[in-house]
Amino acid sequence: MRDPAPLETPTWGQELRATALLAGPLALANLLQMLTYAIDVIFIARLGEEPLAASALAVSLFGLVLWAMTALAGAVAPLIAEAVGARSPSLRPVRRSVRMALWLAVISGIAGMGICLLLEPIMRVTGQQETIIALATDYNYLIVFSMVPMLLAAVLRNFVSALGRPIFATAITGAGIFVNGFANYAFIFGNFGAPEMGLRGAAVATILTALFTLAAYVLAIRLDPRLHRFRVFGRLWAPDWERFRQLVRIGTPIALTVTAEAGIFGAAAFMMGRFGAAELAGHTVALQLAALAFQIPFGVSQAATIRVGYFYGARDGEGIKRAGWVALGLGVGFMSMTAGAMVFAPYLLLSIYVDPYAAKNAALVGFALQYLVLAAAFQIVDGIQAVAAGALRGLQDTRVPMWIAIFSYWVPGIGAGIGLGFFTSLQGIGVWIGLATGLAFAAILLLSRWMARERLQLTRRSSVATVSPQPA
Numbered sequence: 001m002r003d004p005a006p007l008e009t010p011t012w013g014q015e016l017r018a019t020a021l022l023a024g025p026l027a028l029a030n031l032l033q034m035l036t037y038a039i040d041v042i043f044i045a046r047l048g049e050e051p052l053a054a055s056a057l058a059v060s061l062f063g064l065v066l067w068a069m070t071a072l073a074g075a076v077a078p079l080i081a082e083a084v085g086a087r088s089p090s091l092r093p094v095r096r097s098v099r100m101a102l103w104l105a106v107i108s109g110i111a112g113m114g115i116c117l118l119l120e121p122i123m124r125v126t127g128q129q130e131t132i133i134a135l136a137t138d139y140n141y142l143i144v145f146s147m148v149p150m151l152l153a154a155v156l157r158n159f160v161s162a163l164g165r166p167i168f169a170t171a172i173t174g175a176g177i178f179v180n181g182f183a184n185y186a187f188i189f190g191n192f193g194a195p196e197m198g199l200r201g202a203a204v205a206t207i208l209t210a211l212f213t214l215a216a217y218v219l220a221i222r223l224d225p226r227l228h229r230f231r232v233f234g235r236l237w238a239p240d241w242e243r244f245r246q247l248v249r250i251g252t253p254i255a256l257t258v259t260a261e262a263g264i265f266g267a268a269a270f271m272m273g274r275f276g277a278a279e280l281a282g283h284t285v286a287l288q289l290a291a292l293a294f295q296i297p298f299g300v301s302q303a304a305t306i307r308v309g310y311f312y313g314a315r316d317g318e319g320i321k322r323a324g325w326v327a328l329g330l331g332v333g334f335m336s337m338t339a340g341a342m343v344f345a346p347y348l349l350l351s352i353y354v355d356p357y358a359a360k361n362a363a364l365v366g367f368a369l370q371y372l373v374l375a376a377a378f379q380i381v382d383g384i385q386a387v388a389a390g391a392l393r394g395l396q397d398t399r400v401p402m403w404i405a406i407f408s409y410w411v412p413g414i415g416a417g418i419g420l421g422f423f424t425s426l427q428g429i430g431v432w433i434g435l436a437t438g439l440a441f442a443a444i445l446l447l448s449r450w451m452a453r454e455r456l457q458l459t460r461r462s463s464v465a466t467v468s469p470q471p472a
Contacts, residue, residue: 009311009319015326019303023330025166027299029157032173034295036180036209043184044202051199054135057128061119062143064262065112069147070154071258072108075251076101077302078396079243080162081309085316091230094159098232100244101155104251109148116144135199142203146210153210156217156232162306163227165220172216180209253402254393260402264409264417264438271421271431279428282367285353290375290382292352293338297331297383301390304328308394317459324391324450328384335383342376371432378436381443388446395458397449404445413438 010018037059044055076097083093119140123133160168183205190196197204221227265287272283304327311319341349346369350356356365392401417434420426426433453459 009316010322012322012326015307015319015322016330019300019307019323019326019330022161022164022166022306023300023303023327025170025299026161026302027296029166029169029173030295030299031292032170032177034292036173036177039177039181039184040202040206043181043188043205044199047188047198050131051135054132055139055199055202057123057132058119058136058140058143060266061122062116062140062147064259064266065115066147066150067262068255068259069105069108069112069151072251072255073101073105073151073155073247074158075247075254075393075398076155077158077162077305078250078309078312078394079246080159081306081394082313082396084162085310085313094163094230095232095234096240096243097247098155098159098230099236099238100240100247101158102152102236103239103244104247105151105155106148109151112147112151113144116140116147139199139203142200143206146203146207149207149210149214153214153217156214156221159230159232160217160220160224160227161302162309163230165224165227166303168217168220168224172213172220175216176209176213179212180205183208250393250396250398253398257389257398257402257405260406260409264413264435267414268417268431268435271417272428274422275427278363279367281364283371283428283431285350285364286368286371286375288353289342289349289372290379293335293379294382294386296334296338297386300327300331300334300383301386304387304390305393308391309396312395312459315459317454320395320453320459323394324388327391328387328447328450331383331387332380335379339376339379342372342379346372367428370429374429374432374436378439381436381440384443385439385446388443388450391450392446392453392458395453397453397458400449401446404449405442408441408445409438412441 040055040059041052045052079097080094083090083097117140120133120137123136128136157169157172160166184202186192186194187197187201187204188199189201194201218233221232268287269280269283272280304324307323307327308320311317311323347356349372350365350368354361354364389401389405392398413434415434416437417431420430420433421428422430424430449456449458
């Protein structure tokens with residue numbers, strides 16, 4: 001069975017269809033992953049405010065570290081796409097890339113666990129309540145054990161997606177929702193004969209869901225003929241240090257880019273908290289809606305990495321161009337629709353999280369409505385920066401985009417947020433203008449780099465050879 005690489009440059013229409021078929025399942029899987037996290041919150045909220053606050057603190061650090069490490073190991077996607085696109089025998093280079101990505105997932109996961117264990121001193125430095133610290137620490141000691149299986153599953157998700165099976169990611173993530181809900185119900189409250197563990201039960205549910213997801217990917221790969229023939233679980237003990245270094249070289253800037261972007265939104269929450277509880281609550285709801293909308297261009301960005309990577313491996317400049325511009329068009333088109341919904345149907349969107357007509361939510365909703373207008377304004381630039389970054393990753397160009405992200409978010413972005421938020425009467429609106437400014441700078445600079453890809457010689461392959469005399 002042949003690899004899912006194009007035999008010739010597709011037409012614009014063919015590329016649109018191929019990108020949409022790849023991006024759709026990936027975007028849906030991203031949305032389902034958000035639903036998985038929402039289920040955790042729903043069950044933990046029934047335990048009370050303190051357990052919910054404690055879990056939120058633990059997950060804020062765990063989630064940031066997990067996201068960064070996932071991006072690091074996710075460098076396997078453009079390497080797989082390049083090998084498949086090269087149209088030479090790709091079994092060995094793909095197998096080696098996946099094997100070393102699995103190694104990287106384990107190594108970075110263990111390091112990430114160590115970082116997460118710093119939660120207690122971080123909470124003490126920031127002056128959290130003792131009861132919250134105790135609950136969060138107890139929960140954190142368990143949830144960290146889900147990190148390595150989550151990262152291993154993320155590597156296998158990249159593998160199945162790059163090999164033309166993104167629907168597996170959607171199906172497995174969807175099944176994980178049911179496992180997570182069942183395990184939360186059982187271990188938090190002691191149902192179905194399970195011990196009643198309270199907040200610790202939620203951590204157990206997360207671990208079980210991570211193990212289920214990893215096992216499901218392994219089973220899917222073993223049962224699917226196209227995937228199984230790569231034998232990615234063969235000779236797992238055999239190192240390929242050249243490939244490992246390449247993964248680290250490509251992945252580290254991606255991880256730092258993710259940390260820079262996530263960091264500015266985390267910093268915005270702390271800034272909003274200085275203005276009052278209602279402002280912070282309104283900010284949280286508006287940002288959740290923006291994050292929900294972002295999952296679509298994020299899926300398109302993942303598809304862009306793979307599609308551009310195919311043509312990069314094939315040394316097809318026209319294919320690279322079409323894959324990138326089609327993905328950008330899809331991302332901007334969808335974000336234009338979400339921007340319109342935020343402007344013309346804000347109450348409908350807010351009702352996903354709160355009752356916008358309840359008197360007790362009046363202050364929250366008032367602030368959220370203001371922030372949604374600004375969220376609508378940065379929807380398009382957010383889509384551009386996400387997809388442009390994904391297209392550049394397909395060219396294995398990650399170092400300069402990393403510096404673009406760090407500069408954009410933390411100089412004009414955070415600078416405008418602090419200046420307008422704390423030194424003018426705009427307050428929360430000023431912080432949101434800062435977020436929009438950072439995203440706009442990133443979008444302009446990343447898009448400019450994509451447009452200059454030929455002049456900058458980004459389309460020239462310079463990676464590890466796809467065929468090596470070393471054993472597979």
